[in-house]
Amino acid sequence: MTAPVTAKSIGAVSCHVCGLLVSNRYIAEHMADCPRCDAALHSRKVNSLNRTWALLIAAAILYIPANVYPVLTLISFGRSTTNTIMGGVIELAQSGQMVIAVIVFVASVFVPIFKIAALLFLVISVQSRLKVQQRKRALLYRFTEFIGRWSMIDIFMISILIGLVKLQALATVTAGPGAIAFAAVVIITMFAAMSFDPRLIWDDEGNDNDG
Amino acid sequence: MEIDKNFSYTEALVACPECDLIHSVPKIREGEQGRCIRCGALLFVRHKNSLNRSLAFALTGLMFFILANMFPLLTFEMEGQAESNRLIDGAIAFWNAGYWELGIVVFISSVVAPLSVLLVLITLLLPMQFGRSPFSPQFQIRLLTHLKPWAMSEIFILGIFVAFVKLQDFADVSVGLSLFAFVLMVAATVMAYLTLDEGALWSRLKEIRA
Ligand SMILES: [Zn+2]
Ligand SMILES: [Zn+2]
Numbered sequence: 001m002t003a004p005v006t007a008k009s010i011g012a013v014s015c016h017v018c019g020l021l022v023s024n025r026y027i028a029e030h031m032a033d034c035p036r037c038d039a040a041l042h043s044r045k046v047n048s049l050n051r052t053w054a055l056l057i058a059a060a061i062l063y064i065p066a067n068v069y070p071v072l073t074l075i076s077f078g079r080s081t082t083n084t085i086m087g088g089v090i091e092l093a094q095s096g097q098m099v100i101a102v103i104v105f106v107a108s109v110f111v112p113i114f115k116i117a118a119l120l121f122l123v124i125s126v127q128s129r130l131k132v133q134q135r136k137r138a139l140l141y142r143f144t145e146f147i148g149r150w151s152m153i154d155i156f157m158i159s160i161l162i163g164l165v166k167l168q169a170l171a172t173v174t175a176g177p178g179a180i181a182f183a184a185v186v187i188i189t190m191f192a193a194m195s196f197d198p199r200l201i202w203d204d205e206g207n208d209n210d211g
Numbered sequence: 212m213e214i215d216k217n218f219s220y221t222e223a224l225v226a227c228p229e230c231d232l233i234h235s236v237p238k239i240r241e242g243e244q245g246r247c248i249r250c251g252a253l254l255f256v257r258h259k260n261s262l263n264r265s266l267a268f269a270l271t272g273l274m275f276f277i278l279a280n281m282f283p284l285l286t287f288e289m290e291g292q293a294e295s296n297r298l299i300d301g302a303i304a305f306w307n308a309g310y311w312e313l314g315i316v317v318f319i320s321s322v323v324a325p326l327s328v329l330l331v332l333i334t335l336l337l338p339m340q341f342g343r344s345p346f347s348p349q350f351q352i353r354l355l356t357h358l359k360p361w362a363m364s365e366i367f368i369l370g371i372f373v374a375f376v377k378l379q380d381f382a383d384v385s386v387g388l389s390l391f392a393f394v395l396m397v398a399a400t401v402m403a404y405l406t407l408d409e410g411a412l413w414s415r416l417k418e419i420r421a
Contacts, residue, residue, distance in 0.1 A: 004249065005233045007226035010216045014226035017356050018409065021226055021233075026219040035220050036413060038349040076381065092377070100376045103369070138229060138250040152320065152363055156370025159301030159317045161377065162308060164287045164294055171289055171382065175310050183316055190360065202230040202250065 008203070013041045045197035052123050055192035060116055062185045069178030072158050076171040084178060085109065085154060107153045108182075115151075115189045118144045119196060126200045137201050145193045151186040155179060222413075227252050261408035262415060266336035268406060272399035273329045275392045283387035284371060287378055295387060298322065324362035325400065331355050332403055335412075344419050352412070359404075364397045 007014045011024045017039040026032065033040055070082040083091060085108050092101035118140055125137060158175055165173040218224075225236050227247040234254060239245055244256040258264065283295035299322055306314030335351045338344065345351055371390065378384045 006231040007233060008231055010233065012216075012218075012226070014228065014231065016228065017353050018413065019225055019228065020220055020222065021218075021224050022220040023216075023218055036349075037352055039353055092373075095380050097376050100373055104373060107369075134230075135250055138252070142229070142252070149360065149363055150366055150369075152366050153369045153373060155313065155317065156301065156321065156363075156367045157373040157377070159305055159313070160285065160296065160371055160374040163296045163300035163304035164285055164374070165378070166304075167289055167292050167294060170292060175305065175308055175313070180310060180312055183313055187316070194360070198229045198250075199231045202232070 004202075006199075006202075008043055013043045015039055015041060016045075044199060044203075045195060048195055048197040048200060049123055049127060051195040052119060052192050055188050055195060056116055056119055056123070059112075059185050059188040059192060062181045062188065063112060063116070066112075066178055066181035066185050069181065070176035071154065071178040071182060072161060072176055073174050074161075074165070074171070075174075078169070082176065085182060088154070104153065104157075107150045111147050111151045112185050112189060115144055115148050115193070119189070119192055122196060122201070129204070131204075134201050138198055141193075141196065141198045141201070148186070148190050148193055151189075152183070155183050155186070225254060227254060255410055256408055257410075258406050258408050261406055261411045262336055262339060265332065265403045265407040266340060268399045268403035269329050269332040269336065272396050272403060273326075273333060275396035275399060276326055276329060278392035279389045279396055282389040282392070284389045284393065285375060285378075286385045286387055288383040288385075289381075298389060298393065320361055320363040321367045324358050325364045325396070328355065328358050328362050328400060329403070331358065332407070339415055339419060342419060344416065348416055352409075362400075364393070364400065368394060368397060 003009060007021060012021050013024065013027065014021055015034040015037060018034060018037040020034055020036040022032075022034060022041060026035075027041055067085055070084055071088065073080055073082045081091075089101050089105045089109065092104060122137060122141055122144075158173075158179055161173040162175050165171050223236055225234050226232065227234065227250060229252040230247060230250040232247060232249045234245070234247065236255070237245065239255075239257050241257045241259040245254040246252065247254055280298050283297060286293060286295035288294075299318070302314050302318035302322065304314075305311070305317055331351050331354055335345045335348060335355075338346075375384055375386070
């Protein structure tokens, strides 16, 4: 099998902002950024795997306080209920709101774990030079990048509740420290997904004998 | 595939943003899209009147954004007392409660980024409509690329929805006028993005500058 023709193999770089194809010779001669949009040009994202690893480890550590600490407290008629992320899901399910409970469970519990696991798998598969199922891994990456932001539902929900429910003794909602850790997990995993370069999945395809 | 490698930079070829495979840019018809033959990533789309339509959607979005900030999103009533909130109140509430980090995150993702996306699109496309060059198209297009992941209005809507359901259990909640405006703002923004064809944008800029 002959090696596929990539920008890298013909000595060019594709601008990550506007997609213009610029030759390495031009970049070297002009010490240039992208001639069309002025973005800095990189053949591959800089230090992609190390950065993704570091961000994933940070996200995995923060995932623990995000789920252990309460994210909100409701005080109504002197009675106070404190919820963790999972507690909020269970409460929705118990009050018969199954559809919403499932949405929140998927966005807040499943997506963060799935995202960390998927990116770990992608990074490790690239580092171990796995050369199978590239198309499926590319799809996994695209999906992971797409779903990550949706975990912010809970943070927005909390921001609305604490802004709206402030009737002193009647009913008051306050945020808990778990919310900070949770938002940090979402944002750090978003950066992790952005740091990973999906082109690494395909690099060296067809060049079985090079190192 | 025979490829002329002797170029400084070229628009005749395009590398897949997700796998780097080189494709020659074909003449595709309006309404069609091109995908990478190796990994399936979207390479380009062609839309009829792309720039005009994108501008129209962005202006519509801005109008609804302004409306969305003028009225309450939700109103909450209990024992004769009522409280309502505006779009920006979520961020303020976090800030006042001492969670300033979350205040900033919510402010950026629900107010600053969605508004900036619309303003950047308008300041980019409106001058071009009159045959003039925007003040810095390169900077504006780069800004747009970086803003995009942080504008989370559509997720904010789901957040409102979940908050609404949670509150329904113990109080009277009603939907404010701003919620409708906000939903329409999100729809218009999504359409502005979907209709924007960056290839057409760069070639129109080139015409204007020539
Ligand atoms: Zn560029
Ligand atoms: Zn591809």
